[in-house]
Amino acid sequence: MEVVAITARTLAVCGAALLVALVLGLPLGIFLGRRRFGGSRAMVALVNSGMGAPPVVVGLGVALLLWRSGPLGALGLMYSPKAMVLAQIVIALPLVVGITLAAAGALDDDWELQVQTLGIPRRWRWWLLVREIRLGLLAAVIAALGGILSEVGAVMMVGGNLEGETRVLTTSILMYTQMGDFEAAMGLAVVLLGLTLLLAGLLTALQQGGRT
Amino acid sequence: MSGEVALAARALRVERRARDASFTLVVEELSLRAGEALAVLGPNGAGKSTLLRALAGLDVPAAGRVDCRATGPVTMVFQRPAAFAGSALHNVGAALLGRGLSGKELRERSRQALDRFGVAHLAERRAVTLSGGEMRRLALARAFVLAPSVLLLDEPFDDLDAAGQATLSLDLRRVIEETAVAVAVVTHDLRRAMLLADRVAVLLEGRLAQLGPCEEVLERPRDPAVARVVGMTNLVRGRVLPPRSADLALVEVSGAQELPCRTRLPVGSEVWVGIRPEHLKIDVGRGEVDPVGKAVVEHVVSDGVAASVSLEWGGVQLQTHLLAGRGLARSLARGEAVSLSVSPDHVHVMPADS
Numbered sequence: 152m153e154v155v156a157i158t159a160r161t162l163a164v165c166g167a168a169l170l171v172a173l174v175l176g177l178p179l180g181i182f183l184g185r186r187r188f189g190g191s192r193a194m195v196a197l198v199n200s201g202m203g204a205p206p207v208v209v210g211l212g213v214a215l216l217l218w219r220s221g222p223l224g225a226l227g228l229m230y231s232p233k234a235m236v237l238a239q240i241v242i243a244l245p246l247v248v249g250i251t252l253a254a255a256g257a258l259d260d261d262w263e264l265q266v267q268t269l270g271i272p273r274r275w276r277w278w279l280l281v282r283e284i285r286l287g288l289l290a291a292v293i294a295a296l297g298g299i300l301s302e303v304g305a306v307m308m309v310g311g312n313l314e315g316e317t318r319v320l321t322t323s324i325l326m327y328t329q330m331g332d333f334e335a336a337m338g339l340a341v342v343l344l345g346l347t348l349l350l351a352g353l354l355t356a357l358q359q360g361g362r363t
Numbered sequence: 364m365s366g367e368v369a370l371a372a373r374a375l376r377v378e379r380r381a382r383d384a385s386f387t388l389v390v391e392e393l394s395l396r397a398g399e400a401l402a403v404l405g406p407n408g409a410g411k412s413t414l415l416r417a418l419a420g421l422d423v424p425a426a427g428r429v430d431c432r433a434t435g436p437v438t439m440v441f442q443r444p445a446a447f448a449g450s451a452l453h454n455v456g457a458a459l460l461g462r463g464l465s466g467k468e469l470r471e472r473s474r475q476a477l478d479r480f481g482v483a484h485l486a487e488r489r490a491v492t493l494s495g496g497e498m499r500r501l502a503l504a505r506a507f508v509l510a511p512s513v514l515l516l517d518e519p520f521d522d523l524d525a526a527g528q529a530t531l532s533l534d535l536r537r538v539i540e541e542t543a544v545a546v547a548v549v550t551h552d553l554r555r556a557m558l559l560a561d562r563v564a565v566l567l568e569g570r571l572a573q574l575g576p577c578e579e580v581l582e583r584p585r586d587p588a589v590a591r592v593v594g595m596t597n598l599v600r601g602r603v604l605p606p607r608s609a610d611l612a613l614v615e616v617s618g619a620q621e622l623p624c625r626t627r628l629p630v631g632s633e634v635w636v637g638i639r640p641e642h643l644k645i646d647v648g649r650g651e652v653d654p655v656g657k658a659v660v661e662h663v664v665s666d667g668v669a670a671s672v673s674l675e676w677g678g679v680q681l682q683t684h685l686l687a688g689r690g691l692a693r694s695l696a697r698g699e700a701v702s703l704s705v706s707p708d709h710v711h712v713m714p715a716d717s
Contacts, residue, residue: 265445268419269509270436272461279457283448 158342161319164232164306165299168239171245172295177238177288178252181280185263195252201245210305213238217309223360230311235319238305243295250294254287255280289358293351299345320346366397369545370418370437370513373436374427377410377417387412388569390427395513395545398431400535402577404592409566411549415439415515418547423715433512433545444502446490449475454490455505458644460611476508477501480534495522499531507538516548520555524649532558553594565589581639586713590637597638600715603628620656620677622712631716642709643683645672645691646702653698654702676703 155226183195201215215221217229217237228234262283266276303321310317312326327336372392378385386662394417395401401409416422419439431437455473464472470666474547477483485493493501499519506514519535520528535561539546550556556563563580565573568571572592573585584590587598601616611623616636628634646654658676665671670685670692681703685692695701 219423259445261441262445262447263445265441267421268439268441269458269505270438271458275457275460279447279460354628 152337154342156315157318157320157323157339158346160232160317161321161346164235164319165296167240167308168236168243169292169296169334170298171236171240172243173292176247176295177242177251180291181255181284183248184252184255185280186257190293191279198245198248198252203351204242204245204304205304206242207308209241210238210308213241213305213309219319221314225344229309229314230317232310232317234309235306235317238309239299239302243299246295246298247291250267251284251288256354257287258283258348286345286358289354292355293358295353296350297347300343364678367432368394368541369397369431369433370395371430371432372418372427372691373430375417375424376426377413377422378425379413379422385570386410386413387425388417388566390414390571391575392434393564393571395547397512397545398539398543399561400539400546400548400559401562401564402556403547403564403566404553404556405477405551405566406549406590406592407434409553410566410569411566412442412517413516413569414501414566415547415549418513419515427468429673431513435512436509436542437513437515437550438509438511439515440499440502440506440519441515442521444498444505446493446498446501449490451482451490451501452485454463454501455508458505458508472508473504476504479507479538480504492572494528496531499523500534500618503535504539507544510542511544511545513545516546518550519548520550520552520558528555528558533709535559544571553592555669557569563593566594568593568625581708583711584637584713587635587637589658590635590713595639596712599636599679600683601606601636601712603630603632603634605630614710614712617677617679622655622705622710623713625707626710626712628712628714635713636707637711638681638705640671640682640684643681644704645674645683645685652706656703657700658703660697660701662701663692663695664690674701674703699714 183191183198183315213234214229216223217226217234218224219229264289266279271279301321303325307325310322312318312322320339324336324339324343327339373392375390394684404415405411413422419437420429447457452470452473455476456469459469459472473487474483475544477486480503482497482500482504487495490498490501500716505622520531525533528615548556548559557577559579563577563578564571567588573580575587578699581593584593590598601614601615604613604615604621611626611629614622614624614634614636616622622636638659656676658674658681661673661675663670663672667687670683670687672683672695674681674683
């Protein structure tokens with residue numbers, strides 16, 4: 152039963168982090184990809200470096216924030232699933248923004264002029280834009296999901312791998328391996344791999360099915 | 364026939380700044396009328412596309428204004444129209460989004476628009492797989508589904524072969540007549556412009572150099588620069604001589620050759636003389652027009668349809684066109700002496716200070 156609970160917790164933490172990262176990251180990525188303004192280059196550079204940030208460093212940063220004496224210490228989030236979600240948002244967000252902005256930026260300027268000269272209302276322009284770059288948007292979802300599902304360093308640091316509370320698939324695999332219980336570690340690794348393949352496969356089917 | 368003014372530009376000034384150069388377009392007055400096609404001609408960099416973008420409202424003018432007096436929308440078809448992801452039908456339907464139409468209505472109207480431009484059979488094809496010519500027709504259908512009052516076309520015949528250009532121009536002409544849309548078509552190619560236009564505007568270095576009915580601009584360009592743009596390639600300097608008859612003026616070119624003409628300017632004034640190649644005849648002795656002298660054939664270049672003959676006439680280089688593969692075009696040899704003739708009506712004289 153522990154496996155089911157750990158798997159469910161993994162999905163809940165990753166799902167929540169992914170959802171927040173997408174809600175924030177997709178519009179921001181499209182905006183950065185389509186508009187130039189003072190500071191936009193710096194923001195793109197920040198996003199690009201964020202895409203390669205080591206998760207363990209992100210974990211350290213979030214831990215410093217949430218530590219009892221840290222700026223957000225009063226919230227008492229350290230070693231809770233919320234802390235893990237927060238760390239994973241920080242890891243996923245640059246991936247979502249970075250890949251989205253690349254997809255949106257690759258769209259020809261003529262495309263936007265064309266939409267403009269047809270007098271299509273703003274709301275529908277966004278819809279057309281999303282439709283146009285949806286392969287790239289799904290790539291952003293796949294990359295972000297893969298990144299946080301397989302991540303261990305940051306969630307270990309801010310979650311603490313507490314049994315029944317913050318233990319997820321990656322942290323349990325790490326723990327069992329350190330204890331020498333390779334059988335349990337292997338079993339959970341198979342579950343994690345299966346989950347990754349299943350989700351990536353579903354998203355890829357969605358992405359390729361919509362190719363136009 | 365042309366009708367009411369649909370779009371009018373007044374005292375328009377558009378500035379475009381690039382990193383290495385800036386460009387200013389100034390147009391005092393220009394209007395597009397319902398049911399009429401205006402061709403905007405000019406060399407590369409003259410400001411043709413800038414003008415079109417300003418008329419479309421894509422560039423905000425630094426001064427002046429563009430007034431739309433028609434009720435329908437103003438839309439534009441680009442030189443390389445963008446294909447939206449999805450079918451051709453979706454591409455046309457996209458233009459109608461947000462207008463409160465049901466899905467069925469939207470599809471019906473889209474199909475009608477595709478049909479109007481002869482591409483209804485491509486409705487289900489993905490737009491990105493269409494050829495250049497098919498995409499252009501799709502783009503026109505997408506523009507016309509909006510029932511526009513003003514349509515702006517940027518190089519609509521680009522990349523099309525001669526047959527494609529002819530059929531597209533016929534289709535466009537028919538649609539202009541049916542819908543009374545006001546059209547402005549930008550092109551650098553005179554022959555393509557003539558496929559469609561009722562009036563011609565010539566742009567030179569960001570200025571509207573001449574605007575008028577096709578025949579007027581082609582036959583009577585204001586100055587040598589406009590003459591070059593509208594294909595009056597035979598341009599020589601000359602001087603006005605005292606007339607020998609009451610109804611004809613006379614100009615002297617190249618110091619010795621004399622040409623009768625209709626334009627009257629003060630005797631002795633310096634002028635430019637322009638003759639369209641198609642009006643310069645190699646006289647074969649039919650005696651329709653008095654020959655103006657003897658010229659020597661320098662070379663004949665033929666593309667299979669038309670033959671371009673270069674001639675030397677008293678130190679002046681001239682060009683004329685013949686139908687390829689027939690009569691003179693086949694028999695003319697380099698170095699041969701021929702009689703030249705041109706009607707005084709077709710000798711266009713422009714003051715040299717213009």
